[in-house]
Amino acid sequence: MDLEKIFKPHAVVVVGVSHSNPFNPSNIIFKKFLYEYEVKTFAINPKGGFIEGCRVYRNFDELSGEIIDLAIIAVRATLVPSVLEACATFGIKGAIIISAGFGETESEEGQKLQDQIVVIAKKYDLAVIGPNCIGIYHPPFIDTFFLPSERISAPRPGTIAVISQSGAWLVDQIIEKFSINNIGISAAISIGNKAVTTELDLIEYFKNDPKTKAIFFYLEGFREFEGRNFVKKARECAKIKPVVVFKGGQSEAGRRATISHTSSLAGSQAVTSDIFKQFNIIEARTEKEMMAFAKAFSSLHFPIREGRVLILSVSGGHGVVTTDVCTRYGFQVPLLSEEHQEKVRELMTEEYRSLIALQNPIDLTASAQDKDFEKILDYVLDLQEFDSVILCLLPYTVGISFQIGARLAVTIKNHQKTVVAYFPRLERYEVIIRGFELNNIPVADSIEEAVQILYGIRLRTLFLD
Amino acid sequence: MDLEKIFKPHAVVVVGVSHSNPFNPSNIIFKKFLYEYEVKTFAINPKGGFIEGCRVYRNFDELSGEIIDLAIIAVRATLVPSVLEACATFGIKGAIIISAGFGETESEEGQKLQDQIVVIAKKYDLAVIGPNCIGIYHPPFIDTFFLPSERISAPRPGTIAVISQSGAWLVDQIIEKFSINNIGISAAISIGNKAVTTELDLIEYFKNDPKTKAIFFYLEGFREFEGRNFVKKARECAKIKPVVVFKGGQSEAGRRATISHTSSLAGSQAVTSDIFKQFNIIEARTEKEMMAFAKAFSSLHFPIREGRVLILSVSGGHGVVTTDVCTRYGFQVPLLSEEHQEKVRELMTEEYRSLIALQNPIDLTASAQDKDFEKILDYVLDLQEFDSVILCLLPYTVGISFQIGARLAVTIKNHQKTVVAYFPRLERYEVIIRGFELNNIPVADSIEEAVQILYGIRLRTLFLD
Numbered sequence: 001m002d003l004e005k006i007f008k009p010h011a012v013v014v015v016g017v018s019h020s021n022p023f024n025p026s027n028i029i030f031k032k033f034l035y036e037y038e039v040k041t042f043a044i045n046p047k048g049g050f051i052e053g054c055r056v057y058r059n060f061d062e063l064s065g066e067i068i069d070l071a072i073i074a075v076r077a078t079l080v081p082s083v084l085e086a087c088a089t090f091g092i093k094g095a096i097i098i099s100a101g102f103g104e105t106e107s108e109e110g111q112k113l114q115d116q117i118v119v120i121a122k123k124y125d126l127a128v129i130g131p132n133c134i135g136i137y138h139p140p141f142i143d144t145f146f147l148p149s150e151r152i153s154a155p156r157p158g159t160i161a162v163i164s165q166s167g168a169w170l171v172d173q174i175i176e177k178f179s180i181n182n183i184g185i186s187a188a189i190s191i192g193n194k195a196v197t198t199e200l201d202l203i204e205y206f207k208n209d210p211k212t213k214a215i216f217f218y219l220e221g222f223r224e225f226e227g228r229n230f231v232k233k234a235r236e237c238a239k240i241k242p243v244v245v246f247k248g249g250q251s252e253a254g255r256r257a258t259i260s261h262t263s264s265l266a267g268s269q270a271v272t273s274d275i276f277k278q279f280n281i282i283e284a285r286t287e288k289e290m291m292a293f294a295k296a297f298s299s300l301h302f303p304i305r306e307g308r309v310l311i312l313s314v315s316g317g318h319g320v321v322t323t324d325v326c327t328r329y330g331f332q333v334p335l336l337s338e339e340h341q342e343k344v345r346e347l348m349t350e351e352y353r354s355l356i357a358l359q360n361p362i363d364l365t366a367s368a369q370d371k372d373f374e375k376i377l378d379y380v381l382d383l384q385e386f387d388s389v390i391l392c393l394l395p396y397t398v399g400i401s402f403q404i405g406a407r408l409a410v411t412i413k414n415h416q417k418t419v420v421a422y423f424p425r426l427e428r429y430e431v432i433i434r435g436f437e438l439n440n441i442p443v444a445d446s447i448e449e450a451v452q453i454l455y456g457i458r459l460r461t462l463f464l465d
Numbered sequence: 466m467d468l469e470k471i472f473k474p475h476a477v478v479v480v481g482v483s484h485s486n487p488f489n490p491s492n493i494i495f496k497k498f499l500y501e502y503e504v505k506t507f508a509i510n511p512k513g514g515f516i517e518g519c520r521v522y523r524n525f526d527e528l529s530g531e532i533i534d535l536a537i538i539a540v541r542a543t544l545v546p547s548v549l550e551a552c553a554t555f556g557i558k559g560a561i562i563i564s565a566g567f568g569e570t571e572s573e574e575g576q577k578l579q580d581q582i583v584v585i586a587k588k589y590d591l592a593v594i595g596p597n598c599i600g601i602y603h604p605p606f607i608d609t610f611f612l613p614s615e616r617i618s619a620p621r622p623g624t625i626a627v628i629s630q631s632g633a634w635l636v637d638q639i640i641e642k643f644s645i646n647n648i649g650i651s652a653a654i655s656i657g658n659k660a661v662t663t664e665l666d667l668i669e670y671f672k673n674d675p676k677t678k679a680i681f682f683y684l685e686g687f688r689e690f691e692g693r694n695f696v697k698k699a700r701e702c703a704k705i706k707p708v709v710v711f712k713g714g715q716s717e718a719g720r721r722a723t724i725s726h727t728s729s730l731a732g733s734q735a736v737t738s739d740i741f742k743q744f745n746i747i748e749a750r751t752e753k754e755m756m757a758f759a760k761a762f763s764s765l766h767f768p769i770r771e772g773r774v775l776i777l778s779v780s781g782g783h784g785v786v787t788t789d790v791c792t793r794y795g796f797q798v799p800l801l802s803e804e805h806q807e808k809v810r811e812l813m814t815e816e817y818r819s820l821i822a823l824q825n826p827i828d829l830t831a832s833a834q835d836k837d838f839e840k841i842l843d844y845v846l847d848l849q850e851f852d853s854v855i856l857c858l859l860p861y862t863v864g865i866s867f868q869i870g871a872r873l874a875v876t877i878k879n880h881q882k883t884v885v886a887y888f889p890r891l892e893r894y895e896v897i898i899r900g901f902e903l904n905n906i907p908v909a910d911s912i913e914e915a916v917q918i919l920y921g922i923r924l925r926t927l928f929l930d
Binding site for chain 2 (some may be wrong): 023053098100101104105107147148150151152153166167168169171172176177180182218220248249250251252253254256257286287288314315316317318319320321324326327328332333335354355357359361365366394395396397400401424426428436446447448
């Protein structure tokens, strides 16, 4: 199967546009291609006519002579097999089946329809995403997510590829939340019931995609043997780029729920956290960890072998809590030697030297100014005793200027050490956050997220060793 | 000691305003009182003169004849004892000492100065907050948080009182994050080194404060015997309103850090999670749990005894993950009986009945409309088999209107059962969130937070039983 046809189509046909409902998924997709993408776009409806001033073709015969790479199919489930066969005989090699009503219904009829799709795909060597999915978002080539533009904001183009068994999960937890957190994605794929094209094909594709620096999965379960093949492929891929899996259906009740959702046999005991670890797959245990790992692997980072963290804070309380959370995630927060403590003290503005705490966490107090942070960060980044730094940087006091993000980013980039900034994501401080993020320094919105970012990088380091 | 004098002062004096630095903490506090509070406000600086067009008094003698409730002291640490004594002899019964440089410095001199404060306070029966603190925010009476108004946004007045050993923690994690999450507070107090007035006095005060419905603490540690007295007082208080503690310094390294921060003997092994539980104190284990519990106790809620959750979702993936998280927090997600499943199916819009999943989680799919949610929620809220409901409600599809928040809130208020809505906190969907929150229905920004809200309520229910 040729996935290029579905990821980078030159011409698409949307089968099932509606004359009566402009919010029909296929109509939304048609309009997106028509107006937002440089892809030749056709529509099919047996009634013919016009939509958005474009001719609607009655059937494939009327399209004769056109070269089309991809069909997007959004018709009633019972019609899908015949439409897919028509696509194939027309010469189309890729299809995305939006329609639901297949294996996920747990009905005999649904499963039979899904089996027919598999047979046709095999017969014609088709790449087929779905059914029961929202398809692919792969800017600037393709977007089949049938959400009106006013309801959703797409994340910036970037380096994370995400493959999900749940379309809504992809939209809500990835597309929207990556946007808010300014994480860039290279592609997002909703695989639905994965009747034909599975995570196995996709991991292969994105392993070799030069834009993609890390691959994230939301998975609920595998069919027989699929799990074993997946972890093997993941291990191969992990030699080149991180593979992160968030697994739905980890609990007994959750596993029951996956069956109603994607008809996949969820989490046989064999596919556990231990297996993931053994195959160098990074497991995100919560939605927040997934976000943190995405920040980690799309930002500037360096190996974290020992996990010895230096905490540079503007607040004693934040220092204490950060230390607790570091410990919970298996990091050490070692004492700073007296020699280094004295050096750091000398770098602080003279009148506040007596107020600061230095053992690690270093608490520069609310009296700290940009230059204190800059000088002391520059100093501690050189210390061999630590392999990572967490900045707890609060903007509420007047000593911290709005330039501090960009200013500290310059300092950080002069060193080869992972630094994460905890900094509250408030609109009024956007300029500070931007200072960090434009320089590719990860910014965490909670203390726990700061530690989780380091944790993701550390897992990756240990897998590579 | 009379805490009313510091929580509801009629007249205050700010000692230590600066003629050279308008960003001096005392100047910021002075301006806040002057322009934002209806409190008679005086300033003292030995040089006299004028600030903001107001006379600056050289000393207390010049204030003779005035009746003042509260002094805010922000002078060099070495001067604090004499200033405090001057306040007391003038007749002021309350003081907030902003200045740092006392016990927290771990120096002999700092400890000596702090001891002097204690002696003076005892001698004159003063209520003294601090030193090394940012004081009190208690709208509409008092605000000594010395942050320029453009750097901070205060949360709305509400029902949660927060007492913190870290001022920066209070500002960042409570004042700012409660604002973002639309949680109202009744008061916020930074107790700093708590040399005189401690959490023991404050829990007593807020236990009897009719505005306050729950009391939250960020604590790092206790002095000798203080811990034991605290948990006893907390248990008394918990008979009337929830007491929630987030404990800094839980790890070995974190405990070391608390000593540099607030010179308090942190977390003797005696004060553990077990002790908290034994004394009916709800422990927030993470910053996110603290936020979730604040949402829980400031919203409409009913006892959750058994912890049997019904999940009503617009997405299969969210249903699966919510089930997993429920299980992790000790909740059950029991099967819906076939009889009830059939009833729910009949309530769904006919053309989508075959697509929905019903076992619990109930997945209404992206085809669901407002009326489907409304009818089905109304039905399941009557079921005795469940004592709480999580709504996984995504706004991305066109079937969900912007009225859904207010509309479902009406349904919820017709029943006596705790409902939490997971709903992404995006500006563009503010009107939906407002629909819930104006009706006092808690809205969670992550699936985990939704479950944590129920978890907090359940802990409270079990303590009351």
